[in-house]
Amino acid sequence: MQLNLNNLTPAQFLAEYWQKKPVVIRQGFNRFADLLSADELAGLAMEESVESRLIWQEAEQWQAAFGPFESYDHLGEQNWTLVVQALNNWLPEAEQLARCFDFIPRWRFDDVMASYAVPGGSVGPHIDRYDVFICQGSGRRRWRVGDKGQYREFAAHEALLHTEPFEPIIDVELLPGDILYLPPLFPHDGVTLEESMSFSVGFRTPSTQDMLSAFADYVIDNQLGSMQITDPDRQPTMTPGCIDNDDLARIREQLMQALTDDAVSDFAGRLLSYSKCQLADNGAEADDLAEIRADEWLDVLQQQPLQRLGGLRCHYFEHNYRQGLFYLNGEMVRLPGECAGLIPLLCNEYQLDFACMRPWLEYDAVINLMTDWIVRGWWYFDELEE
Numbered sequence: 391m392q393l394n395l396n397n398l399t400p401a402q403f404l405a406e407y408w409q410k411k412p413v414v415i416r417q418g419f420n421r422f423a424d425l426l427s428a429d430e431l432a433g434l435a436m437e438e439s440v441e442s443r444l445i446w447q448e449a450e451q452w453q454a455a456f457g458p459f460e461s462y463d464h465l466g467e468q469n470w471t472l473v474v475q476a477l478n479n480w481l482p483e484a485e486q487l488a489r490c491f492d493f494i495p496r497w498r499f500d501d502v503m504a505s506y507a508v509p510g511g512s513v514g515p516h517i518d519r520y521d522v523f524i525c526q527g528s529g530r531r532r533w534r535v536g537d538k539g540q541y542r543e544f545a546a547h548e549a550l551l552h553t554e555p556f557e558p559i560i561d562v563e564l565l566p567g568d569i570l571y572l573p574p575l576f577p578h579d580g581v582t583l584e585e586s587m588s589f590s591v592g593f594r595t596p597s598t599q600d601m602l603s604a605f606a607d608y609v610i611d612n613q614l615g616s617m618q619i620t621d622p623d624r625q626p627t628m629t630p631g632c633i634d635n636d637d638l639a640r641i642r643e644q645l646m647q648a649l650t651d652d653a654v655s656d657f658a659g660r661l662l663s664y665s666k667c668q669l670a671d672n673g674a675e676a677d678d679l680a681e682i683r684a685d686e687w688l689d690v691l692q693q694q695p696l697q698r699l700g701g702l703r704c705h706y707f708e709h710n711y712r713q714g715l716f717y718l719n720g721e722m723v724r725l726p727g728e729c730a731g732l733i734p735l736l737c738n739e740y741q742l743d744f745a746c747m748r749p750w751l752e753y754d755a756v757i758n759l760m761t762d763w764i765v766r767g768w769w770y771f772d773e774l775e776e
């Protein structure tokens with residue numbers, strides 16, 4: 391899968407469009423093939439661990455239901471859409487698609503969402519707070535996109551936030567391989583013209599509200615908030631009812647004291663590496679792996695590389711990874727400082743082969759952690775011999 395951004399380099403694309411304006415990228419993927427069949431997608435949406443939604447219209451009324459679904463027999467041949475979140479957690483091909491957009495760092499990435507729709511199917515006109523690259527697979531879909539502005543939003547159904555009609559600035563038919571890039575807050579509506587699949591690579595940032603609320607929990611859990619305002623340099627006041635600018639600065643300073651680089655990165659590392667959707671447990675293989683010993687996987691590593699599980703979030707900070715710290719699936723991991731060079735490999739690469747791992751394999755801490763991650767299925771071998 392080779393991404394072509396209208397012949398722009400990633401740097402040009404980011405400068406021109408990213409977070410600024412929507413754009414249609416014709417043949418962003420040449421000869422793009424669906425990542426899975428409609429039947430396979432429908433099967434996934436029957437699984438308890440997979441997040442899915444059906445959206446349909448019945449007598450002009452919008453309807454929505456959350457999976458898992460037991461059957462699709464009641465749906466007709468028109469006007470419905472099946473959406474599956476976090477396809478990249480289940481399907482290596484969806485993880486491959488996400489990697490095409492790795493010129494944007496992974497902490498900004500949310501998931502790959504798949505959408506299957508029959509003619510007339512749509513989730514309705516709405517506004518997202520996300521950046522998204524909607525990659526059209528089989529079939530055709532008409533997309534209308536409006537300009538950013540003040541639009542009234544309303545619940546067309548309790549699970550569907552829609553927006554009032556908008557004047558389109560883009561009105562196109564997407565064909566297989568075409569991509570529609572949408573920054574946040576541009577209203578849009580995609581209506582399927584013929585049975586169609588699309589794969590949306592979404593990027594998120596948490597809102598200030600979400601960040602502050604999670605940070606407050608972090609400060610409380612780690613007892614980092616006991617500092618009080620001090621004012622030994624106080625001057626007498628003539629306006630006792632006034633909170634003057636010096637005092638406002640003291641209040642701000644108290645809040646800022648909680649926001650050290652270490653506290654912010656430790657908090658954000660956990661928050662951003664946490665996967666909001668369940669990770670695959672690698673099915674039956676998980677049983678074989680439960681007992682795997684270090685000498686066994688080291689043997690296999692000489693033959694084939696370890697693969698990183700799709701959906702596993704793994705980040706480090708430029709400012710402190712040299713101390714051996716990084717964040718994996720919502721937790722901080724501490725390696726011996728002399729193993730810090732392994733961290734960029736773990737977090738930036740999707741395959742680890744024997745040659746790149748070799749310098750680190752003499753450290754017990756690395757062996758023990760890797761064994762644990764392999765048991766969990768977070769790094770795995772494509773083919774594990776019996």
Ligand code: SIN
Pocket residue numbers: 471473504505512513518578580588590
């Ligand atoms: C869809 O793919 O069905 C809807 C995606 C979107 O508009 O965000």
Ligand code: CO
Pocket residue numbers: 516517518578
């Ligand atoms: Co949308």
